[in-house]
Amino acid sequence: MIHGLASTLAEKIIARASGRGQVRPGETLVCRVDLAMIHDSGGPRRVAPKLAQIGAQVWDAERVVVVSDHFTPAADAESARILKLTRDWVRETGAAHFYDMQGICHVVLPEHGHLWPGMFAAGGDSHSTTGGAFGCFMAGYGATDMAGVLASGEVWITTPETLQLWIGGALAPGVSAKDLMLHLCASLGTDHNGQVIEYAGPALAEMSISERMVLTNMAAELGADTALIAPDARTMAALRATGREPPEALRGTDAQIFARWRSDADAPAARAEVDAGALAPQVAAPHSPANSDAVGACAGAAIHQAYIGACVGAKLDDLHMAAAVLRGRRVARDCRLLIAPASARTTSQAAADGTLATLTQAGAILLPSGCGACAGLGAGLLADGEICISTTNRNFRGRMGSPNAEVYLASPYTVAASAVAGCIADPRPLLAERGVARPVAGAA
Amino acid sequence: MRVSGRAWVFGDSIDTDVLMPGAYMKLPAAERARHCLESIAPDFAASVQRGDVVVGGANFGMGSSREQAAEALLTLGVGAVLARSFARIFQRNCLNLGLPALVCEDAGEIVQSAQLEVDVAEGWVRVQGGARWPCRPLPDFLVRMVQSGGLIPHLQQAQRARNVAQENA
Numbered sequence: 004m005i006h007g008l009a010s011t012l013a014e015k016i017i018a019r020a021s022g023r024g025q026v027r028p029g030e031t032l033v034c035r036v037d038l039a040m041i042h043d044s045g046g047p048r049r050v051a052p053k054l055a056q057i058g059a060q061v062w063d064a065e066r067v068v069v070v071s072d073h074f075t076p077a078a079d080a081e082s083a084r085i086l087k088l089t090r091d092w093v094r095e096t097g098a099a100h101f102y103d104m105q106g107i108c109h110v111v112l113p114e115h116g117h118l119w120p121g122m123f124a125a126g127g128d129s130h131s132t133t134g135g136a137f138g139c140f141m142a143g144y145g146a147t148d149m150a151g152v153l154a155s156g157e158v159w160i161t162t163p164e165t166l167q168l169w170i171g172g173a174l175a176p177g178v179s180a181k182d183l184m185l186h187l188c189a190s191l192g193t194d195h196n197g198q199v200i201e202y203a204g205p206a207l208a209e210m211s212i213s214e215r216m217v218l219t220n221m222a223a224e225l226g227a228d229t230a231l232i233a234p235d236a237r238t239m240a241a242l243r244a245t246g247r248e249p250p251e252a253l254r255g256t257d258a259q260i261f262a263r264w265r266s267d268a269d270a271p272a273a274r275a276e277v278d279a280g281a282l283a284p285q286v287a288a289p290h291s292p293a294n295s296d297a298v299g300a301c302a303g304a305a306i307h308q309a310y311i312g313a314c315v316g317a318k319l320d321d322l323h324m325a326a327a328v329l330r331g332r333r334v335a336r337d338c339r340l341l342i343a344p345a346s347a348r349t350t351s352q353a354a355a356d357g358t359l360a361t362l363t364q365a366g367a368i369l370l371p372s373g374c375g376a377c378a379g380l381g382a383g384l385l386a387d388g389e390i391c392i393s394t395t396n397r398n399f400r401g402r403m404g405s406p407n408a409e410v411y412l413a414s415p416y417t418v419a420a421s422a423v424a425g426c427i428a429d430p431r432p433l434l435a436e437r438g439v440a441r442p443v444a445g446a447a
Numbered sequence: 448m449r450v451s452g453r454a455w456v457f458g459d460s461i462d463t464d465v466l467m468p469g470a471y472m473k474l475p476a477a478e479r480a481r482h483c484l485e486s487i488a489p490d491f492a493a494s495v496q497r498g499d500v501v502v503g504g505a506n507f508g509m510g511s512s513r514e515q516a517a518e519a520l521l522t523l524g525v526g527a528v529l530a531r532s533f534a535r536i537f538q539r540n541c542l543n544l545g546l547p548a549l550v551c552e553d554a555g556e557i558v559q560s561a562q563l564e565v566d567v568a569e570g571w572v573r574v575q576g577g578a579r580w581p582c583r584p585l586p587d588f589l590v591r592m593v594q595s596g597g598l599i600p601h602l603q604q605a606q607r608a609r610n611v612a613q614e615n616a
């Protein structure tokens with residue numbers, strides 16, 4: 004072990020996973036994987052033939068999590084075939100953890116306590132960066148990479164440089180982590196390949212776990228290798244509430260975990276700063292998250308559909324934000340509001356606390372949990388010439404149905420306010436009428 | 448390892464939904480590939496020749512992790528991809544499938560339909576009878592992996608070695 008040299012959180016996790024004392028940005032090395040996540044779309048149907056080609060079995064069934072979320076529930080016979088194939092593969096391989104139609108992988112994983120600080124995880128999906136909200140180094144990989152992980156328990160990576168992003172100030176009422184990320188897509192650009200973004204600062208400390216997950220999720224839109232947030236008391240409270248234990252080697256008291264899994268103060272890293280307090284709600288115009296600007300820039304633009312869905316934008320906090328706007332109001336005529344809660348647990352929690360009733364009384368149509376329209380696979384797709392405002396994370400051409408449709412991205416507040424107005428609208432006046440003085444998203 | 452063919456030049460931030468639209472993901476690979484890049488280059492899939500080189504700008508292959516984006520290029524016979532920079536997962540997917548994907552800071556100098564020669568191991572690209580630009584070299588083991596056809600053949604070799612070791616144990 005080399006002593007006395009400062010390391011970032013990412014470097015500490017990669018050093019442990021690669022069995023080195025210390026690693027430096029740019030080093031390409033092989034890491035042992037603590038957990039591998041695959042889903043129905045990129046998972047068994049793509050990796051099983053590759054595993055057979057290699058002639059290998061799953062290296063450790065206990066460390067494999069399979070989530071069916073992209074094709075759920077089956078909308079046609081081909082989707083049904085893919086879901087059945089996934090179930091059969093889980094049975095045959097004995098993969099220990101399977102969530103079939105329980106929600107979107109990036110939400111289901113932490114909900115069920117699979118991610119812990121210090122872990123090195125591999126996810127077969129580009130938004131696997133979300134796991135960084137729990138101090139876990141989790142990047143996204145394609146199907147061949149995941150076949151390699153499942154066969155060997157190992158993956159090659161090039162150690163990223165760390166970009167420490169300090170989030171100063173405090174978010175104003177009606178402004179959320181989603182607005183911050185859309186703003187960053189425009190201001191920092193979407194080409195952060197070779198970097199891991201480590202978020203810190205007072206605005207972050209105040210954010211709920213759900214809001215932190217938005218920051219790490221959309222690090223994928225910044226083009227970063229992945230993102231990290233050092234664990235704090237809120238992280239540990241959320242994880243311990245899941246009832247699952249961390250892997251043996253990563254156990255400890257909260258204090259031990261905080262001391263072990265953080266960047267050293269003098270570790271070499273790039274730095275950037277953003278003032279959360281200066282932000283207005285943001286909207287990304289078609290066809291890139293980087294086309295973001297304050298909502299005023301496109302307020303009044305016509306919409307046909309408002310969509311509240313996806314891993315990034317339909318968690319319980321997100322539904323609470325939408326409900327804060329929609330309570331006692333109605334979705335505009337000629338506009339449809341579709342809501343696909345991010346997980347089965349989200350749905351049951353929102354049913355229990357009355358949120359679902361608020362949403363449906365406003366005229367929202369509830370859709371099944373899963374990737375749905377976000378993946379261009381499920382219900383809620385767009386026709387030629389249709390315009391949608393959406394809480395999802397990507398508005399690339401053709402992603403949500405017709406290549407001639409247009410998708411705007413925004414926060415749940417802004418999407419709900421737009422559904423009420425029938426055109427793109429600033430949520431703050433609607434929230435102010437209600438005297439919502441603080442962001443609704445506060446609970447963990 | 449040398450690749451030669453015509454250049455197909457694209458701009459910055461070409462995403463994987465453009466490379467392989469989600470709507471076609473359920474089709475078999477060969478049919479899927481016919482829709483590769485159709486929204487910005489409708490004649491690409493029908494006209495691209497074996498060995499041709501796709502040349503992107505910055506952040507080529509951004510977006511979802513779908514390997515079908517890299518696979519579509521391979522299926523159509525593309526011999527190499529050069530770009531000013533790549534989205535990480537897309538570049539990994541290319542290399543893992545045995546499709547050379549090299550960072551070339553001067554990719555912007557290459558014009559549509561130029562006849563190119565690319566040396567993957569040495570890391571350069573040359574325009575027929577013209578300029579030659581450096582590409583960022585890959586680590587040796589990645590060059591070997593690409594040469595052996597990608598990660599799967601590479602792991603096959605490792606698995607065979609393990610089996611032999613077990614038999615001898």
Ligand code: SF4
Nearest residue numbers: 107313314374377378
């Ligand atoms: S909800 Fe959308 S962004 Fe999230 S995993 Fe599913 S397809 Fe990807």
